[in-house]
Amino acid sequence: MLKYEEIVSYIEEHIEDQTFKPNMKLPSLREMAEHFSTSVGTVLSAYKYLEQRHKIYSIPKSGYYIVGITDSRGYKKNSMIDxxxxxxxxxxIPFHDFQHCIDKSLDLCREVIFTYADVQGLPLLLDTLEKQFKQYQIYTRASNIVVTSGSQQALDILCRMPFPNGKKTVLIEQPIYYGMIKSIYLCNTPAIGISRGFNGVDFEELERLFYYGDIKFFYTIPRYHNPTGHSYTKGEKQELLRLAGKYNVYIVEDDIAADFDTNSRNDPLFYYDSSDKVIYIKSFSKVLMPGLRVCALILPDLIKNTFLEYKEWTDTYTSILSQGSLAVYLGSGMFDxxxxxxxxxxxxxxxxxxxxxxxxxxxxxxxxxxxxxxxxxxxxxxxxxxxxxxxxxxxxxxxxxxxxxxxxxxxxxxxxxxxxxxxxxxxxxxxxxxxxxxxxxxxx
Known part of the structure; x- marks a missing residue:
């Protein structure tokens, strides 16, 4: 047994026999490393694995703690409210339904899975997404859809690649999804912010930044914004697109929470776009499972080929099994x-x-x-x-x-x-x- 597995088993056994009680602090990384005669990195990997399985949780600058025990319904007893x-x-999460889709995907993708696939995405999934997007009032062609390994990969590529407008700076709402901020810093992308509170953004300030800021794209979460929960109105979306067209700025619309919207008339920015300025991103992590790692983008023709070149030399292509499984799940009606x-x-x-x-x-x-x-x-x-x-x-x-x-x-x-x-x-x-x-x- 590897040291990593020994540490995981040790903690799980002590949780099971209640030697490690709910909310009890675990030994530090260094203490555990000395106990198992291994590296701090190995202990950290074991702790991260247990954290992903919701056995332990971390508190910054404090350490790792035991999550409470669950009852027969899966609810936590005497533990942290998350x-x-x-x-x-x-x-x-519909595990059994999705397991069936994985099995079906293996049959459908039998030949493709043993060779290199299309960097743009599995044709079966692209065709399925073209139909699925119509539910979100998104009308596009399969040829403009690109599949990535999660939205994080999509954001990373967009930060690094050049844009047709020749501009360099990314404008982001403040606050905004922290994964985007990480991409900006790791890619050394020039970036500026605009405040977005519970009432949205100041459009006069937005126009000033579009005019003076050398903005290649503006990254926004128009509905159910992370972290404020705010959504733009129809009028605000239309004004945003007017300014984007006037100042030749692209809009990256992250619509990750589209599946939760209770208002069927709340259309995405993409619906109102008549000048090919919107790059639409739709991940299935929030509504299905983060481990699926499938995200779909709709890219304007002027951007698609450059994006695909960057993607090809990032991961060649996105997991065929994940793509096939999602295609079956969407196409079967199970997702609806x-x-x-x-x-x-x-x-x-x-x-x-x-x-x-x-x-x-x-x-x-x-x-x-x-x-x-x-x-x-x-x-x-x-x-x-x-x-x-x-x-x-x-x-x-x-x-x-x-x-x-x-x-x-x-x-x-x-x-x-x-x-x-x-x-x-x-x-x-x-x-x-x-x-x-x-x-x-x-x-x-």
Missing amino acids: FYSGAPDSRY KYQDSIRRLYMNRMGILKETVRENPAPGLEWNIPDSGFFACVKLKKDTPFDKIQPMLFKNNIRLMDTSKFFLKEFRNNHYYRVSVSKANEDEIRAGIPKLIRILGRYN
């Missing part, structure tokens, strides 16, 4: 049924969150709670560092993300706190939100 996670609730149930689930959780916040008013706390999706947000008047409230959160068994990582360095602040309901069930929302409000109110 307002942190951005991954879908595994209890509702699952989509309806998961939309109701998160709509219900957001409804309970709104109700709980109304029942627990706190002066100085400003909330933005959408009608669905994963993320709500609370804004504090005072700039309150996460490290200051973290001990009280921990004491009350609440897990919350440090939202300062959603900002560029020059915009960084501690006014916004993202509240995720992706893993928190109805009872946990009712129990945890009053505690969270009391804690934030105390430090505000």
Whole structure:
């Protein structure tokens, strides 16, 4: 048995016999490395594996802790209430249906899977996505769709590649999905920000930045924004596109939460685009499973070939098995049924969150709670560092993300706190939100 496996087995056995109790702190990486006569890196890999399996959780600058035991329904007992996670609730993922699709995919892709595939994507999936996108009011051709290994790869390539407008700088909303910020820093991409609060962005400021900022593209999450939960109106989307056309700026529309939208008339930016300025990104990580690693982009003709060249020399092609399985799942109608149930689930959780916040008013706390999706947000008047409230959160068994990582360095602040309901069930929302409000109110 490898050292990595020994560490995992050691911790799992001690959890099982309750030697390691819920919320108990694990030995440090160095202590565990000395105990097993191995490297700190090996211990870290084991801890990360257990964290992905929700056996342990980490607290920055503190360490790793044991997650609580689950009952027969899969709910955690005496453990942390998870307002942190951005991954879908595994209890509702259709594993058996998807397993059937994997088996079917093996038959359909038998020949392709043993050779090099098309860098653009599996033709079966591209054709299926062309039909599927019509549900989102997205009308395009399969020839303009490109499949990547998750949205992170798509963002990384877009940051690195040149654009037809010859410009260099990326404009991003502040705050914004922290994976985009990581791509910007790792690719050494020039970037500037524009503030987006609960009321959106200042369009006069946006026009000024488009005019003076040498902007190659503006990255935005128009609906169910991560982390604020805000969505743009139809008028705001149209104004954004007007400015993009006027100043020759491309728009990268990250529509990851489209499947949760309860308003069938809430069309994406792409729907209103008449000048080929929108690059549309749709990942299936939030609605299905992050491990699928399949994302679809719709690229204008002027950008597609350059993008494909960068992608080819990044990973050659995206996993054929994942692509085939998703094609079968979408084409069979299973996804439509699952989509309806998961939309109701998160709509219900957001409804309970709104109700709980109304029942627990706190002066100085400003909330933005959408009608669905994963993320709500609370804004504090005072700039309150996460490290200051973290001990009280921990004491009350609440897990919350440090939202300062959603900002560029020059915009960084501690006014916004993202509240995720992706893993928190109805009872946990009712129990945890009053505690969270009391804690934030105390430090505000």
